[in-house]
Amino acid sequence: MKKQVCIIGGGPAGLLLGHLLTQEGVDCVVLERRTGDYVLGRIRAGVLEQVTVDLMKRLGLDERMKAEGLPHDGFNLADGERLIRIDIKELTGKEVMVYGQTELTRDLMEASAGRGLEVIYGAEDVELHDIDGANPHVTFTKDGSPRRVNCRFIAGCDGFHGPSRQAIPASVGKDFERVYPFGWLGILADVPPCNHELIYANHERGFALASMRSNTRSRYYIDVPLTEKIEDWSDERIWDELAIRLGPEAAAHITRGPSIEKSIAPLRSYVYAPMRHGSLLLCGDSAHIVPPTGAKGLNLAASDVYYAAEALSAFFGKNDADGIAAYSDKALARVWKSERFSWSLTRLMHRFPEDGDFERAMQVAELDYIASSRAAQTSIAENYVGLPV
Template sequence: MRTQVAIIGAGPAGLLLGHLLRLEGIDCVVLERQTGDYVLSRIRAGVLEQGTVALMERLGLDARMKAEGLPHDGFNLADGERLIRIDIKALTGKQVMVYGQTELTRDLMEASEGRGLEVIYQAADVALHAIESDAPYVTYTKDGAEHRVDARFIVGCDGFHGPSRAAIPASVGQTFERVYPFGWLGILADVPPCNHELIYAHHERGFALASQRSHTRSRYYIDVPLTEKLEDWSDARIWDELAIRLGPDAAAHITRGPSIEKSIAPLRSFVFEPMRHGSLLLCGDSAHIVPPTGAKGLNLAASDVHYAHEALLAFFRRADNDAVAGYSAKALRRVWASERFSWSLTKLMHRFPDDGPFERRMQLAELDYIASSEHAQRVIAENYVGLPV
């Protein structure tokens, strides 16, 4: 098989890029190791910046998102006793959209066949070859046979453990990483949310987050040590802990119910540079991971896709090699800005094992400052809705 762009990974980043390229008449094929059902089974966040919403609008795939998504004008920080509302609409003139990553992926997936985007699922043993040349290719196996895809460019949207980043020589790449000493224990339940907006809570017992997927489905999190076992956390124990950490006002409005899904996700900050080597470009989790505090993961992948799409379009339309050469630097500027915001919000809202009374009082002093300063709230709001692409 021969194509112009081979995309590895059929998560939201890979599908979004594929649709954008097909919209411009650029040939591409998407390779995915798992089945489509497996991809849709991944439970992820769902706070979309306006830039991500705009990409779906550009594709004309925004109808269900607009019908079922929840536009939010603000969110809340809590310190165990009070809510500090960050009015992002008043401070920035923008909103965010609460719409599950699974639903966005479903919209992209279901539109693929009708729009001529070829997605090959269950492509095993994917390997990248000749990425430093102008004629890279990808091999994979399916149904016991080996296949080859020749392309002009390869784009790795295959996540942290995929083969794309590993194809870049160690002598070329540099890794920056911070592994956090806790994970997020999440519970998904078909119950109405305790607040119409998200609540990020800092408590002496630890962090908590109240979020939602719809008016009738809620997603809650608490942070726990990495040594914790999921089987030790019954639904009742999680609900009890949430009621304490979210504070009395939120607790009074929590509706308890049986979990649909529970999991513990470790947290890390991770950046790989460069995001382009030869004819290979990296997008999303293949190049960077942010802690979920601040909801930047999917949105950062979407901004990568925007930059990659612009660079590839310039190359195929105008033979502009400089656009591809500049992709990594352009994408990394926004990556590091988002990493900084996610890291700072994580530091503010979580208790670290080495923290003592001094660190706790510093966090409370910072929350006091945010509560009393419109300037501080504006900085947070600008970062939360998404810095300019």
């Protein structure tokens, strides 16, 4: 088949880009290795910045998000004894939206066929060819039969382990990485949240996060060493640990219940540069990973998609290649600022194995400063709601 753009990856980034390009009359196809049910089964974050909300609104796919999403105008930092509330609405005039990534993906998936966006699930053995030039193509197999897409551009939205970044010659790019010495043990349960806003907690026993997917479904995390095994953590043990780390005020409002899902996710900060090579543009996790502290992963992917959609639409609609040429620098400028925020918040709220009394005293001093400084709270709020695109 022949398309103007071939999008690799049918998660939220790939689907969002596909819808934006289709809306602008750009002929594209999305290739996804997994089934649609598998994509929807992924448990991911759900705090949306304004850029993500605005893109769904532009597509006219925000109806369910407006009805079911939870607008948040603040969040909390906890130090084991108190809650430090960051009033993002008062400090920035903006808010974030709590709406599960699964639900956003569902909205995009269900609208695809009716809007003429072709999505091919079960596309296996995907390979990218001739990305250096102006006539790249993608090969894959579907139900055992070889297929090929001839296109002008390829958008790699296929995640950290996908083939897109791997197709770039090793001499072209550079990896920047920090692997953290702990992971997040998460529990999902159909119980009301302990607070109507998120709580990031720094306790002597470790980090904890209280969040939610809805008013009746809660998502909690604690950090654990990477050597821990999920089978050693019963629901009861997790709830007990959460009650200690979140502090007495939050613990008094925790509702316990059986887990729907439990997992341990490793944490890393990662950036690959450049984010464009020839006719290939990288978006989302294929180019960068952030620790989930601060909820930047999906939102960074959305800002990449925003830049990529603008550049590709200008190329095909106006024969303007300036956006393509500037894509990597523009996307990376925002990526690095978000990486900085996620890294700094992770460093503030976690106990690292190499830390001693001095590092702990610095965390206490920083939290005290944040609690008493409007300027410090404004800086955090500006980054949390999302920097301008």
